[in-house]
Amino acid sequence: MKVGEIRNKLIEKGLKVTPQRIAILEAIVKLNNHPTAENIIDYIRKNHPNIATATVYKVLDALVENGLIKKVKTEKDIMRYDAVMESHHHLYCSESDRIEDYKDNELNELLEKYFEKKKIPDFKIEDIKLQIIGKFIKNK
Amino acid sequence: MKVGEIRNKLIEKGLKVTPQRIAILEAIVKLNNHPTAENIIDYIRKNHPNIATATVYKVLDALVENGLIKKVKTEKDIMRYDAVMESHHHLYCSESDRIEDYKDNELNELLEKYFEKKKIPDFKIEDIKLQIIGKFIKNK
DNA sequence: TGTCTAATGAGAATAATTCTCTTTTAATAA
């Protein structure tokens, strides 16, 4: 994702294009490891040393609200963010905090078909995400 | 889950049986809504007004470590707990904090078969949980 | 280029959780 692309996405959503917003979105894309706010702050401060903590949190909230990034559910009381917006699943390492994306359209279709037949009573499905917990065999 | 049963589970895991531990496990079972630590504390203090906040957190951690309860992943920076230990999935309301259990063995088998055939490279699956996001049609 | 509103910066405030340390208590053995 290039800066021009980020800029367009912000404009599309009616968000002002600011250097902070660009830097934060860029950071999440570049880090590409479902970073925490702290990870993002550390990364950005290298080039942008004066960005305020609160700004990062506010920008992250704004980006989530506007569908440019997503929050990632974890078992820690620390939020993580994901810039990959296509429907995808997550591989959670049971021994560390590593989280990887898992894209699988065949699986998505399988699930879609399954829940077309088998309805959940009193519930309208909007999205399905798999948390696949396990161990990475090779390390990164 | 009765007190005797809770007692046995604690003994099984080599945990001392204390009134606090029993009360906390009972609370999670009775509340049955994936409560937060705060929910649990409020509930317990009705009958057990002197229990310390730190005790609740420590007991919750001990119960999670020993596999008697599970943490539930959410997008809020607040932890929720679940006393249902059989493999099951969760229905997340997209409009509120409501989370319900979803048990479906047919689905589990489907997924198991699917991932037997289709391996994920460099990853050994231990557990799969679905986060099914949507809307509850009737309210509780 | 000026105006206006929204965004940012800085630091204080808050909320959930963890830590520290003293006291109490459950488990076990005598």
Add this chain to the structure above:
DNA sequence: TTATTAAAAGAGAATTATTCTCATTAGACA
């Protein structure tokens, strides 16, 4: 049944992630 001991609980302070407040700055648009 009582004594012993290690683990657990209690109390409140400390920590950490996140949010709030408000003065200042800067995009967007006329």
